[in-house]
Amino acid sequence: MRYGDSGMKKKVVAAVAAVFAGGILLGCSSDADVVSENLSKESDQFKIDRRVVFFNGITDKYLLSIEGRCSIKDENNQLEVTCKTGENEYKKHFLGLSDNVSYFVEQLEAVEVSRYHYKVIFKPEAIIPDVDRP
Template identity: 60%
Template sequence: MRKIFILAAALASLSACTDADIASQNLSTAADNFQIVRRIVFYNGITGEYMLSMEGLCSLGNNDKARELTVTCKTGPNAYKKHFLGLSDNVTYFAEQMEAADVSAYHYRVIFKPQAILPDIDFKGDASELTKSHTP
């Protein structure tokens, strides 16, 4: 019975979404997977000058603290750069999507990455410690 209730609640919440809501979420998902080219510009509202501009396959931080922004950009097949930026009363930013993207307005996009379930493990220490006998 509980499963039916959860399924009904999920379907009810999805039915309230508009086509624009679904397309917007799908665009955000694509950008977070480095499939959308963006230009992010930092702007000084007092002087009217652009302070910084980044362009490329960039994802904006989703869980940033207030007055902070992280931008992660894909710079090669397995190369990424992460930028940490502070915002103030007179400094703001805007992100512009540079090209149109083909996303659905009817179906949510879900990306499943099974390799994310098993983490990469980095060993830190001296390998010679593994061969030493530890007798009490």
């Protein structure tokens, strides 16, 4: 059986899904943990409006504000903010952090997520290569 056959792809997808689901079930133990994880996943899918504000902790002045359906990733001294600006349009901002520059992220509206069910977003095209493509 070739790797590109659909039977093999289904087995790989099932195995990866089981690993992800098992990891999430072990990692979240309380209702708050489940809700927090689900809110983070919704934000990373650009479904939640946020406001990201950068401020100088010494002068108490705002330096920058970004609003929209944005996903954030804190990379130590740099915050990466990716925002969806259209149907298939995105903008990514890199903002440096220091001992006097910090940020906070505000969720602009309440959204409904389950406290009983974990949300797993599985995109097989991101992990299974298209081996039939030249």
